[in-house]
Amino acid sequence: MTPSDRDATGLLTRPDPFVQLITPAGDRVRDAVYDPWVADVDLEVLGRLYRDMVVVRRIDTEATALQRQGELGLWPPLAGQEAAQIGSAHALRDDDFVFSSYREHALAWHRKVAPAELLSVWRGTAASGWNPYEHNMAVPQIIIGAQALHATGYAMGLRWEGSDAAAIAYFGDGATSEGDVNEALVFASSFDAPVVFFCQNNQWAISEPVGLQSKQAIARRADGFGMPGLRVDGNDVLAVLAATRFALDRARRGEGPSFIEAVTYRMGPHTTADDPKRYRGDAELAEWRERDPISRVLAYLDGSGVDVAGLEREATAEADRVAAELRAAITTLADPEPLSVFDHVYAEPNSHVERQRTNYARYLALFDEPEERGGAAAAAGPEASGRTEGGAR
Amino acid sequence: MTQLTLAKALNAGLRRALADDDKVVLMGEDIGTLGGVFRVTDGLKAEFGGHRVVDSPLSEAGLIGTAVGLAYRGFRPVVEIQFDGFIYPGFDQIVAQVAKLHYRSRGTVKMPITIRVPFGGGIGAAEHHSESPEAYFAHTAGLRVVACSNPADAYLMVRQAIASDDPVLFFEPKRRYHVKGEVDETASLADAPPMGVAATLARGSDVTLVTYGALVQTARDAATAAAEEGISLEVIDLRSLAPIDYAPIEASVRRTGRLVIAHEAGQQGGMGAEIAASITERCFEFLEAAPVRVTGHDIPYPPAKLERHHLPDLDRILDGVDRALGRPNSLSGVEA
Numbered sequence: 001m002t003p004s005d006r007d008a009t010g011l012l013t014r015p016d017p018f019v020q021l022i023t024p025a026g027d028r029v030r031d032a033v034y035d036p037w038v039a040d041v042d043l044e045v046l047g048r049l050y051r052d053m054v055v056v057r058r059i060d061t062e063a064t065a066l067q068r069q070g071e072l073g074l075w076p077p078l079a080g081q082e083a084a085q086i087g088s089a090h091a092l093r094d095d096d097f098v099f100s101s102y103r104e105h106a107l108a109w110h111r112k113v114a115p116a117e118l119l120s121v122w123r124g125t126a127a128s129g130w131n132p133y134e135h136n137m138a139v140p141q142i143i144i145g146a147q148a149l150h151a152t153g154y155a156m157g158l159r160w161e162g163s164d165a166a167a168i169a170y171f172g173d174g175a176t177s178e179g180d181v182n183e184a185l186v187f188a189s190s191f192d193a194p195v196v197f198f199c200q201n202n203q204w205a206i207s208e209p210v211g212l213q214s215k216q217a218i219a220r221r222a223d224g225f226g227m228p229g230l231r232v233d234g235n236d237v238l239a240v241l242a243a244t245r246f247a248l249d250r251a252r253r254g255e256g257p258s259f260i261e262a263v264t265y266r267m268g269p270h271t272t273a274d275d276p277k278r279y280r281g282d283a284e285l286a287e288w289r290e291r292d293p294i295s296r297v298l299a300y301l302d303g304s305g306v307d308v309a310g311l312e313r314e315a316t317a318e319a320d321r322v323a324a325e326l327r328a329a330i331t332t333l334a335d336p337e338p339l340s341v342f343d344h345v346y347a348e349p350n351s352h353v354e355r356q357r358t359n360y361a362r363y364l365a366l367f368d369e370p371e372e373r374g375g376a377a378a379a380a381g382p383e384a385s386g387r388t389e390g391g392a393r
Numbered sequence: 394m395t396q397l398t399l400a401k402a403l404n405a406g407l408r409r410a411l412a413d414d415d416k417v418v419l420m421g422e423d424i425g426t427l428g429g430v431f432r433v434t435d436g437l438k439a440e441f442g443g444h445r446v447v448d449s450p451l452s453e454a455g456l457i458g459t460a461v462g463l464a465y466r467g468f469r470p471v472v473e474i475q476f477d478g479f480i481y482p483g484f485d486q487i488v489a490q491v492a493k494l495h496y497r498s499r500g501t502v503k504m505p506i507t508i509r510v511p512f513g514g515g516i517g518a519a520e521h522h523s524e525s526p527e528a529y530f531a532h533t534a535g536l537r538v539v540a541c542s543n544p545a546d547a548y549l550m551v552r553q554a555i556a557s558d559d560p561v562l563f564f565e566p567k568r569r570y571h572v573k574g575e576v577d578e579t580a581s582l583a584d585a586p587p588m589g590v591a592a593t594l595a596r597g598s599d600v601t602l603v604t605y606g607a608l609v610q611t612a613r614d615a616a617t618a619a620a621e622e623g624i625s626l627e628v629i630d631l632r633s634l635a636p637i638d639y640a641p642i643e644a645s646v647r648r649t650g651r652l653v654i655a656h657e658a659g660q661q662g663g664m665g666a667e668i669a670a671s672i673t674e675r676c677f678e679f680l681e682a683a684p685v686r687v688t689g690h691d692i693p694y695p696p697a698k699l700e701r702h703h704l705p706d707l708d709r710i711l712d713g714v715d716r717a718l719g720r721p722n723s724l725s726g727v728e729a
Contacts, residue, residue, distance in 0.1 A: 097465075097466075099462075126499060127496055127497045127498075127499060128497050128498055128499060131498075131499075131501040132465070132498060132501060132502055133501065133502075138465065138502075139494075139497055139498050139502070143485065143489050143490070146458065146485070146486065146489065146490055148458075149454065149455060149457075149458025149459055149461065149462060149486065150458060150459075150461045150462040150465060150490070151462060152458070152459050152462055153458065153459030153460060153461055153462020153463040153464075153465070153466070153470075154462035154463065154465050154466045155462070156459060156462070156463060157462065157463045157466035157467070157468050158466065160418075160444045161466075167462070179454055179482070180454055180455075180458055180485075180486070183450075183452040183454050183455035183458065184455070184458065184459075186450050186452065186455065187449070187450060187452070187455045187459050190450055343499070343500070344495055344496045344498075344499055344500040345495070345496050345534055345535055346495065346535065346537070346559045347495055347500070347503050347504075347505075347558035347559050348557060348558055348559050350537075350559075350636055351589070351636045351638070352635070352636035352637070353534075353636075
């Protein structure tokens with residue numbers, strides 16, 4: 001990287017290069033601007049980051065398997081994005097608040113969301129898994145980019161309260177085309193909101209390549225909104241950690257928002273319902289496998305004299321344990337009570353919802369087995385109806 | 394008691410809410426230094442500061458979306474949408490986020506957001522400045538929808554909306570902003586009727602006339618005019634559009650047997666359709682005639698010089714009353 005790629009503060013000004021501190025081969029690249037942000041990251045911490053990435057990849061593999069076995073309705077895999085998620089998660093303080101999309105399972109795990117809480121929404125037993133205030137992480141957002149505004153509003157509140165905590169919004173390359181993300185950048189900039197916009201550019205929005213969303217590096221857009229745009233190798237956990245710490249520090253010091261583009265790759269499908277073979281080739285996947293976020297850390301640690309065989313054993317053991325917990329959690333996720341469909345529509349008593357709840361309860365009371373009512377029974381024919389004789393109208 | 398315009402009553406209610414709870418923040422376009430295009434927030438920024446009364450960038454999605462984030466943080470945002478027809482860029486955030494987050498989060502995240510919307514026509518405005526979009530929101534589970542019609546209600550209802558832990562779409566009848574009425578600024582919320590309760594404004598025995606917002610005054614005038622012809626109208630101000638307080642409507646229709654619903658919004662899929670259907674379901678055997686809707690046409694809001702042909706007025710409401718009573722009317726002899 002040449003000096004002309006950087007402005008006076010040392011930030012990248014040209015779009016195409018990205019900051020990389022560990023190469024895919026496991027070599028450490030020295031960087032005068034970013035190194036100070038990870039000066040405390042010794043081999044032990046790197047080993048922990050490695051282990052975390054192994055565990056979340058295993059969570060992903062296990063959840064995908066659970067979906068294939070019919071235990072989950074859907075799963076959006078994170079495979080390939082472990083460094084982007086674990087590196088940034090590690091930079092956060094407990095009192096920072098995370099607003100994520102639906103793919104940030106590593107953030108949830110890092111913020112100690114329990115396996116059952118992680119899976120319930122994908123099994124369809126609950127509208128969401130966890131209490132956001134117990135983990136300082138909002139429930140996942142499915143509307144693309146909507147959470148960028150929520151993070152911004154939350155951060156505006158932090159600023160007005162005089163807090164030095166920050167908010168972070170996770171979204172993908174596709175979301176950068178949404179109005180919500182662009183409007184969030186305007187609000188955050190105008191109000192100096194302590195928020196970090198963390199864009200995982202994983203190259204694909206379902207079947208659409210990133211080139212359809214942006215003709216130039218996404219990080220470059222930040223300049224137009226009046227905030228620094230950092231472009232990092234999203235498969236380099238150390239570079240991601242450094243960039244996120246830089247952005248969070250700016251936020252805490254009242255200097256406002258930053259935009260990080262973590263260049264990464266979605267190794268798997270968009271969700272388990274997707275078939276990426278229809279829109280991308282094996283060669284591309286193979287190319288990105290060479291840049292795997294996990295293997296490069298192991299290679300670096302190996303080169304640094306760490307007992308990587310022991311580290312691998314340890315990481316695998318923990319991954320096994322977490323995977324077993326995940327699988328066991330499925331059995332605790334019972335189908336919810338029918339009348340709970342009416343719970344929490346409103347915070348206060350609501351006459352309309354109460355009337356519908358009462359009427360539906362009366363309807364359910366017509367059946368011996370409420371679970372046998374409705375669509376399934378009707379589809380199976382009248383003889384399959386669970387209605388009691390007395391209940392026939 | 395003080396004589397205040399509806400706009401001043403809202404201003405007083407907002408001032409009181411800002412003073413009572415430092416988590417209340419007002420956000421909107423031009424609401425700070427200018428005091429809002431209708432001056433509803435006049436003087437509040439000077440009194441409470443720029444962090445409590447916030448001039449925002451011109452983005453309705455941004456306004457609503459950041460209000461969601463502020464609510465996540467424990468604030469009670471009050472968002473002003475400048476004109477009814479400008480709310481649609483914020484529609485997704487309202488319908489997909491504000492309305493659903495309490496449900497989605499299983500009751501852990503409250504959305505005590507008030508979205509103030511000046512609505513309705515009759516002011517000779519340009520396109521997008523005279524609309525009545527309330528039915529979109531009444532259709533959306535998770536939202537409460539209310540419409541005030543007079544200064545006294547405006548003062549109390551806006552405070553109730555802000556105090557509510559549920560999100561409230563708060564519709565303000567913009568052509569009544571400058572109409573004065575008595576307001577008791579010492580009134581406490583504890584003694585006030587809940588905002589979800591309808592108000593029976595005029596007792597009558599022949600026809601039940603239900604409406605809300607700016608048409609409430611028109612309905613009262615219609616009742617006076619009808620009385621001169623010996624027809625007794627019971628006028629009900631809905632106040633709450635979601636949920637609808639059916640009890641007084643049901644009780645009234647059981648006595649009168651006839652129901653007329655009036656609103657400025659178009660007929661198809663509107664509040665009138667919902668009320669007509671629900672009342673028919675609940676007291677069919679008491680009805681002497683089919684419920685009648687007197688509404689705006691199902692057209693885009695017309696140019697100013699044509700709006701009097703769109704908005705229900707006193708005569709059109711009385712024509713609807715005649716239909717309900719089976720008296721000679723504009724549709725005599727034809728199928729409605």
